[in-house]
Amino acid sequence: MLVASVMTLGIMGANAGEEVNVYSYRQTFLIEPMLSEFTKETGIKVNVKFAQKGMAEKVKQEGEYSPADVLLTVDISRLMELVNKDLVQPVDSITLKNNVPDQYRDSGDRWFALTTRARTVYSSRYRVGMLDESFDYMDLAKPKWKGKLCTRSGKHAYNVSLVSAIIANHGEVKAKTWLEGVKANLARKPQGNDRGQVKAISEGLCDLSLGNSYYLGKMLVDDEQKPWANSVYLNYIGQKSNGTHVNISGMAMAKYAPNRDNAQKLMEFLTSDVAQRLYADVNFEEPVKLGVKRSKLVASWGEYTADDLPLETIAENYTKAMKLLDEVKFDL
Template identity: 55%
Template structure:
């Protein structure tokens, strides 16, 4: 009894401290982010628990409400980041250490932050497409590409974001014309993913396709797909009045965040030099923090100037962009 009274009087100093932890809901495959979390735990002693949520993340967070165990959301594409913000399941984060992320790569209300970027580029056949044949996104609507373009569905998040960026640069009428031009130039109906389009180029079904840069890294690591990758090269197109379209992987803090302090430490770690290098190399993406070197493979793809259009603006224009894609019935 005396021991119990003493422990009570001493409070927390007499009891073992509870281990800190962070709970993360992730759209990214566990193997792509585990090296980051292992490094964070080694440095801080904070455990990271990850739940891979491929679909229905917003619905899950809404259903859980204030009882949600999730502290952070890790996801890809500005569309998904915009969705969690619009659903009201995130909170603003004000932190000086996150200011290293460029303003155009974070939400204007500080509800989400980019961690890496990827470019939406053109995969071009090494022999059937000459250097300089395609230099801009506008070129994709040129009749010279009739029957020569492959793409995944244009209602996919990646292509909707690209269309939203085109809309921001050119307005509704020109965007409709551009989308119709791409549809007229398709070699076949849109289907599959970005890597499937490269396979189609290798098979001679088309000559160019749209894709994200990191898929090149993924294909080169696959014994079967390496042959597809070796048949093409990466071209960094630009908008006529801008740069190369980029999208992001990013993080947001949930509204409930039961372990807010530990979650903030993880967010700060994710923009450290160490984490930026690990994340970019593991996923074949570009660091968002200035001064962090790209991986040797990513650097070998060449230099480009990223479009300076704010991702928040692209996110806001996504509904209209999707409407225009459906008007043209590009996937039909």
């Protein structure tokens, strides 16, 4: 459901009367610092509609009368949904091409990453310790971890992206065998969210879990969840093979954007040094622009090499990934 007019930022300066409309899957508090800075620098008012789900359906329903200019979302699959439903338009911008590495943008200039987030493995600090640097995603299927692994639904976008990357790197046959092994190692039926898996580790229900890196930061600043975070290590795995799987938050320009020039200005601003630093500090994610430092907390988790698969390649394997998850009855 799309919630109308959750946030309208103030307007100042010579551009009084100009505006840009944003539909966002990102929660308001996560993007407000960047949008406020944009308004401060340009005088362009930013109107935001926050959505928990249904963005593509809403934009499609509105058609050419949609007020949406910029679409902000998380996960490559949700960006590709917008592309596949013909709801976005290309943005030919040298600034965007310079700021966003090839791997993290569409070859047709229809979407661009804003931040990256690693799909890591959390390990029990007390029963397992830090995983060896040679540990790989494929190791999650080894019999030694039987009954010791927790994860959210295999069909959640974060896990489908990981399975898609496994297919791209190892082929469908090995990916299916891997999924069967991972399922056999589960301590319980897939459920909850990434933080819920860390909670399960802290309670002794399992020893390992899949989880996005930024959730560690979110737990560490939450009084209730901090003990969960302190019970685990975060492991950037795959460092001796393909690298750690990385997903993104990203943006696209709506097909019928009524304020196209302002939309492009906002998109370019969101990839600037100042906006990238703000993004990194607020949500414990990593800047997509090279040279912009991670927050001190995120940097303390260590350096790692990311899988260099283009996200377009990962997205191409989504249908195959969903098919394999059904075949092995992963969530049942």
